Amino acid sequence: MLKRFMTKRNITIVSITIITLLFLYFIVPISVPLIVALLFALMIEPIVKLLEQKVNSRKWSVTIIYTSILSLLLLFMYLFLTKLIQHIIQFSKDLPDKMNNLLSAWSVFEERLSKIIPESVSDALFNETQKFLFSIRDAILNYFNVERITNLVASLPETFITLLVFLVALFLFMLEIPNIQTFIQAHTYEKTYNKGLYIWRRISTSIFGMLRAAFILSGITWFFTFIGLLFITPKNALVLSFIICLVDLLPILGATGVTIPWALYAYITGDPTLALKLIVLSVFLLVQRKVLEPKVMGKGVGLSPLPTLIAMFIGLKLMGFVGFFIGPIILIVILIILESGAFNLDFKI
Structure with a gap:
């Protein structure tokens, strides 16, 4: 039985599996x-090839596209991050007053509701709610403490190095993708290479198509949110619209995950006009998302809601917050590999 299993093919598969698992873990x-x-380099490779045909040079094509991306990134960081830092500082200063206003508004609401429901029920409900609000206030205040801000500042050099490595690696990968393809083709049989190419095309169509569609939809959401917030809170429109756009990238949650709680807070603290404006904005964002999503996403991109939710939950438990995004992508890759019969791949050993 052992001799029958110890074939060159099985040993190769087991070795590749072990190496892959060790690679993924360490x-x-x-x-x-x-x-x-x-x-990212693979995502923009079609654009690089298209420009390469125009300028007849891959180096020039890569240089032009990379310089454009870098310029846009630096401009975004300058405009957005400087404003964001200002708003974070101001938010940390205003936070105690905002939470106290919320508690005061809840006390007023408590008095009104106590006249409608039995006193014993209202007391129990209000005590638990007040404890919850106090715990939220303390948690937020603890989060924005001096020690955490100091740690954030201390981590900036490491973040800068990581960003620098990403930018250098992006440029080199953009240049070397044809050589990487040649290397892979030279070390695999034609049948294996064709299967791998089929898998890659399916994965790129599904994952990159899904990511492109998500960014397009979030960009449209940012535009409408920014226009709406110009009429609601002009001073904070730019930063808040970008924050809502980033939240919109999160699966399932969406932009209304920010605007609806904000509307509830405005209503509770005695600003029904602001709450009404935010509800109107939330409804508009929800409708435009439902109308545009099928057209932008198309067919055959991504997963249905249930497998996506399961993959996100497992990814969150295994890999933390990053797994919330990586889980569905890994599931798509596994399904495509199983569908393609990739376990019949053969390598030049």
């Missing part, structure tokens, strides 16, 4: 900037 967590750079 190398992937510390190689996130490199992996993201490679994926």
Whole structure:
């Protein structure tokens, strides 16, 4: 039985599986900037090829596109991050007053509701709610303490190095993608290479199509949110619209995950006009999302809601917050590999 199993093919499959698992466990967590750079380079490879046909030089094509991306990134960081830092500082200063206003508004609401429901029920409900509100206030205040801000500042050099590694790796990957393809083709049989190419095309169509569609939809959401917030809170429209746009990228939650709680807070603290404006904005964002999503996403991109939710939950438990995004992507890759019969791959050993 053992001799029958110990064939060259089975040993190769087991070895590749073990190496892959060790790689995923030890190398992937510390190689996130490199992996993201490679994926980003693969996403924009069609644009590089298209420009390469125009300028007849891959180096010039890569240089032009990379310079454009870098310029846009630096401009975004300057405009957005400087404003964001100002708003975070102001938010931390205003937070105690906002939470106290919320508690005061809840006390007024408590008095009104106590006249409608039995006193014993209202007392129990209000005590638990007040404890919950106090715990939220204390948790937020503790989060924005001096020690945490100091740690954030201390982590900036490491963040800068990570960003620098990502930018350098992105440029090099953009240049070397044809050589990487040639290397892979030279070390695999034609049948294996064709299967791998089929898998890659399916994965790129599903994952990159899903990511492109998500960014397009979030960009449209940002535009409408920014226009709406110009009429609601002009001073904070830019930063808040970007924050809502980033939240909109989160699966399931969406932009209304910010605007609806904000509307509830405005209503509770005695600003029904602001609450009404935010509800109107929330309804508009929800409708435009439902109308545009099928057209932008298309067919055959991503997963249905139930597998997506399961993959996100398992990814969150296994890999933390990053797994919330990686889980569905891994599931898509596994399904495509199983569908393609990739376990019949053969390598030149």
